[in-house]
Amino acid sequence: MQDKPGLEQGTAATESAGPATVMSAREVIKHFGGTRVLNGVSIEVGVGEVVVMVGPSGSGKTTFLRCVNHLERIDGGEILVHGLPVGYRRGAGRLGKLVEDRPKAVAERRRNIGFVFQRFNLFPHLTALDNVAVAPAKVLGVPKADAREQAQALLKRVGLADKASSRPSALSGGQQQRVAIARALAMKPELMLFDEPTSALDPEMVGEVIAVMKELVEDGMTMIVVTHEMGFARSAADRLVMFDQGVILEEGPPEQLMTDPGHERTRTFLRRIIEHV
Numbered sequence: 001m002q003d004k005p006g007l008e009q010g011t012a013a014t015e016s017a018g019p020a021t022v023m024s025a026r027e028v029i030k031h032f033g034g035t036r037v038l039n040g041v042s043i044e045v046g047v048g049e050v051v052v053m054v055g056p057s058g059s060g061k062t063t064f065l066r067c068v069n070h071l072e073r074i075d076g077g078e079i080l081v082h083g084l085p086v087g088y089r090r091g092a093g094r095l096g097k098l099v100e101d102r103p104k105a106v107a108e109r110r111r112n113i114g115f116v117f118q119r120f121n122l123f124p125h126l127t128a129l130d131n132v133a134v135a136p137a138k139v140l141g142v143p144k145a146d147a148r149e150q151a152q153a154l155l156k157r158v159g160l161a162d163k164a165s166s167r168p169s170a171l172s173g174g175q176q177q178r179v180a181i182a183r184a185l186a187m188k189p190e191l192m193l194f195d196e197p198t199s200a201l202d203p204e205m206v207g208e209v210i211a212v213m214k215e216l217v218e219d220g221m222t223m224i225v226v227t228h229e230m231g232f233a234r235s236a237a238d239r240l241v242m243f244d245q246g247v248i249l250e251e252g253p254p255e256q257l258m259t260d261p262g263h264e265r266t267r268t269f270l271r272r273i274i275e276h277v
Contacts, residue, residue, distance in 0.1 A: 020047045022082060022191050022222045023068060029076030030063055037063045039246035040077070045191075048220045052233040052254070055243030056269060061226045064243070065193045068224070069113050070106055081191060084109060111139065114184030114192040118200050120176040122168040128155060128179045129164040132186050140187070147186075154182040158212050174205030181212055192216065194225040228273050234258065242266045 023045040030038035038060045045051050053061040066072040068079055070087030079086050087106050122131050132151035136142040142150070155161050158178040168176050177197055184192060194213065198206040210232050216223065217236045227233070233240055233254045240258070241251040242265075250262050258274070261267045 022047055024080045027077035028074050031075050037246055048222055050217050050223045050237045051239045052237040053226045053241045059243040060246040061243040062195050065195050069115050111187055112190045114189035116180050116184050116194045116197050118196045120180045124168050127165050127167055131179055132183045136186050154185055158182045173201045174208045177209045178212055192221055192223045196226050198229055230274055
């Protein structure tokens with residue numbers, strides 16, 4: 001990981017992230033081979049804030065989410081969650097250079113970040129109940145009976161109490177995604193990341209997933225959502241962020257960006273998305 005100008009002091013970025021900041025990214029760079037996918041992305045997300053990220057395919061929004069959870073290593077800048085680097089630690093010495101952390105430490109910090117994938121990623125051989133209960137039991141050390149009791153409560157929360165014994169193959173896409181949300185919530189995350197959670201669903205199943213996400217918004221969950229569901233963005237997001245060619249082109253309240261964006265690129269993209277819907 002490269003040092004960036006302005007990050008020489010080990011505590012500089014931590015001090016810039018206020019007590020109400022959950023996630024702070026500064027000048028994040030990410031390469032895939034010779035292609036720079038993220039080109040100096042900087043953004044902060046506050047406690048209870050809902051940020052929706054949009055942009056064309058390949059613009060970097062999904063890659064950024066994966067970097068937040070250290071599913072991808074960044075090549076420059078830094079990402080902090082509650083003031084701590086994700087996937088890295090401060091090395092010894094005056095400059096406090098960031099070095100990649102030990103796997104156990106990475107897993108420990110990742111516990112506080114829930115991730116809901118586009119393709120569900122459920123364990124096919126486990127029931128819905130066990131898909132939700134397995135991580136708290138194995139990672140957090142929750143007694144198995146307690147983990148299963150909590151999993152049942154979470155399945156009820158997402159409207160699937162009657163599907164506890166069903167395996168993923170017996171569930172619809174919308175039901176599988178709701179199990180995936182319950183699984184992420186089982187770890188009691190402080191930040192939830194959603195990577196196009198409805199894009200793999202049939203249109204009639206989208207609403208049931210969006211309804212669960214809106215309930216999380218009402219509960220005050222801090223969320224970063226990559227989606228083209230502009231109805232959700234308009235009604236639930238605090239901020240809409242437009243990605244293009246690896247940078248944040250602009251951001252602001254959803255209504256403002258949808259009606260009066262500052263860039264023609266944003267105007268063209270959102271018009272096409274809204275017309276498609």
